[in-house]
Amino acid sequence: AQSVTQLGSHVSVSEGALVLLRCNYSSSVPPYLFWYVQYPNQGLQLLLKYTSAATLVKGINGFEAEFKKSETSFHLTKPSAHMSDAAEYFCAVIGVGNTPLVFGKGTRLSVIA
Amino acid sequence: DARVTQTPRDKVTEMGQEVTMRCQPILGHNTVFWYRQTMMQGLELLAYFRNRAPLDDSGMPKDRFSAEMPDATLATLKIQPSEPRDSAVYFCASGVGDSNNEQFFGPGTRLTVL
Numbered sequence: 001a002q003s004v005t006q007l008g009s010h011v012s013v014s015e016g017a018l019v020l021l022r023c024n025y026s027s028s029v030p031p032y033l034f035w036y037v038q039y040p041n042q043g044l045q046l047l048l049k050y051t052s053a054a055t056l057v058k059g060i061n062g063f064e065a066e067f068k069k070s071e072t073s074f075h076l077t078k079p080s081a082h083m084s085d086a087a088e089y090f091c092a093v094i095g096v097g098n099t100p101l102v103f104g105k106g107t108r109l110s111v112i113a
Numbered sequence: 114d115a116r117v118t119q120t121p122r123d124k125v126t127e128m129g130q131e132v133t134m135r136c137q138p139i140l141g142h143n144t145v146f147w148y149r150q151t152m153m154q155g156l157e158l159l160a161y162f163r164n165r166a167p168l169d170d171s172g173m174p175k176d177r178f179s180a181e182m183p184d185a186t187l188a189t190l191k192i193q194p195s196e197p198r199d200s201a202v203y204f205c206a207s208g209v210g211d212s213n214n215e216q217f218f219g220p221g222t223r224l225t226v227l
Contacts, residue, residue: 032213041220041221042220042221043117043204043206043218043219043220043221044156044204044206044216044218045218046215046216049213049215051213090156094213099169100146100158100161100169101158101216103155103156104155105155106155106156
């Protein structure tokens with residue numbers, strides 16, 4: 001079955017520091033992978049998605065993610081953290097047979113001034 | 114600016130009461146999802162519809178939960194009777210076509226069952 005594992009339920013970085021949120025996937029077919037962000041008291045919002053067109057995917061708000069098949073990873077990065085990036089981030093993969101997304105447990109990002 | 118709307122935003126009820134949550138998907142979207150989010154379980158898919166037909170509701174406790182789409186502009190999720198363990202935030206999301214397309218989430222309904 002398709003699944004994703006997010007390493008670290010909570011990540012804390014200083015403002016201006018590199019953000020790295022880790023996601024590893026398990027998929028029996030070439031995966032479609034997503035990162036969503038959830039700000040406090042809001043629904044999820046799409047950051048970016050990988051659909052096999054390019055291994056480096058750029059998203060909104062300066063985030064990007066790189067698909068590495070050999071490592072079964074799809075880590076999310078941002079060169080310089082901003083206070084407004086504080087949120088919960090979810091990695092997700094499409095299920096077998098184009099069934100709905102399977103979400104990871106989420107990683108809460110804190111940004112320290 | 115098109116967005117998914119959900120009502121109510123907050124609901125506090127007593128155990129045993131019926132709860133109905135409503136969702137208005139974005140106009141033109143033909144796929145609707147219901148999710149439940151808790152600290153312990155994270156984000157769980159309860160049910161989803163395409164073109165108003167239920168495709169999968171295996172994530173729902175069948176004895177107390179029901180989901181319907183009376184028309185293309187309204188999706189409902191009912192719990193009867195409600196239990197304290199149903200306390201969670203319930204999200205509706207809508208999209209177009211297949212699952213590889215973006216899902217647009219509503220703001221959620223925070224349900225507290227006392």
